[in-house]
Amino acid sequence: MGLDLRICPACGDRADRPLVAGAVLTCRECRHEWPFRKLPLFALTGPSGAGKSTMGPLLAERFGGDVVVLEQDILWIDALHDDVAAFRAVWLRMAAVLHQNGRPVVLCGTVAPPEFEPLPERAFFSDIHYLALVSTPESLGRRLRARPAWREWDEPRIEEMLEFNDWLQKSADELGVGLFDTTDVSTAATADHVEKWIRDRLPG
Template identity: 65%
Template sequence: MLDLKICPGCGEFAEVPRAEQGRLVCARCGHRREFRRLPLFALTGPSAAGKSTVGPALARLLGDRVVPLEQDVLWTGGLRDDVDGHPAFRSTWLRMAAMIQQSGRPVVLCGTVVPPEFEPLPERVFFSEIHYLALVAEPGVLARRLRARPAWRGWDEPRIAEMLEFNDWLRAEAGRLEPPVRLVDTTTAPLDETVATVCAWVTDRLPRE
C-alpha cells in the first residue's frame, strides 16, 4: 500500500495531508483519491499495567476485525532520540496505521500515548476518530511489577519513579483530556476480565457494516 502522504499522481510528499469529502487531495496537482478513514484505537497506559498482556489476547479474539500492534517495535534509532513528545515517532505510527487500515481493519495500537501527542499531528486526518483507553494500577502494585522485570529491560528506580508519575497524572487527568481517556484499573482485576473489557470497548466502537 502506497504511503498516504505520497500523491500517486505526481509523487508529491505532503507534509500536511489534506482530506476533503472522503478523499485525499494533492496540494500540488489536485489529484483526488478515495481512502478508508477508519477509527484508530490507542490502548495506552503506563508500563506494567497490562498492555503487552492484553494485546495478544486481542489478536486472538478480534484478529478478523482489527490489527493489534505493539508500539515499541519502532522505538529505535532516530525515532527514539526525537524530543518534545517524539512527534516523528508518533507520526510514523499514524502513517503505518493508516496504510494498514486500507485493508479494511482498524488498528489497535498498544503503547504509551495520550491525546496531546496524537491529536495535533498532520497525520491525524487519516482517521475518523482516535479512541483512547488506558490501563492503570495502584502505584505500589505497578512498582512491584516493574521491579520484577528482567534486568535487561533497564527498570532502575529513577525510571520507575518516572513511570509512577505518569500513572498518577493519567489517573488524575484522563477525564479532562480531549478526547477523554477511559481508564481501566488492573490492580486486582483478573486478566480475562480486563481482556473482556477491552474487547467490548473496541467492538462497541467499530464501524458498522
C-alpha cells in the same frame, strides 16, 4: 491509489501536511483528489506494567483478524529515540496504511492524546479512541521492579512511570481517555473489558 497517503498517485508529490476533507485527499501540487479508507484507531495506553503487552496477543486471538493489534515498542529504534514526535508520526502513518486494507488498528503503547492529536497524520483517522490501563502506585511499582534486568527499570525510570500513571488518572476526563484499573482484576476480565470497549466502537 498508493498505500502511503502522503504521496499523490497522480503527480507523485509528497505532502508533509496532507489536505483532507472527509475521506478524500487532495494534492496541494496538482489538485488531484482521491478517496481513502478513514477508519478509527484504537490506542490502548497506560503506564508500563499496567497490562498493555499482555493484552496484545489475547486481543489478536479474540478478534481473529477483524482488527490488527500492534505493539508500539517494535518501532522504538535508535533512529527515533531523539524525536518522539517523529516516532508518533511514523506509527500514525503505519496505522493509516494498514487501514487501507480495511481493518482497524489497535495500537498498544504508552501514548496520550496531546502526542497524537496535533500531528498532521491525525487527519487520516475518523477517530482515535483512547483507553488507559492504570494501577495503584504500589502495584505498578512491584510489577516494574519484578521485570527482567534487560528491560532496565531502575528507580528513576520507575518513578517517571508512576508519575505518568498518576497524571493519566487525574487528567482522563479532560483528555477524553477511558480508564480501567487492573490492580485487582484478572487478565481474562481485563481482556473482556478491552474487547468490549473496542467492539462497541468498531464501524458498523
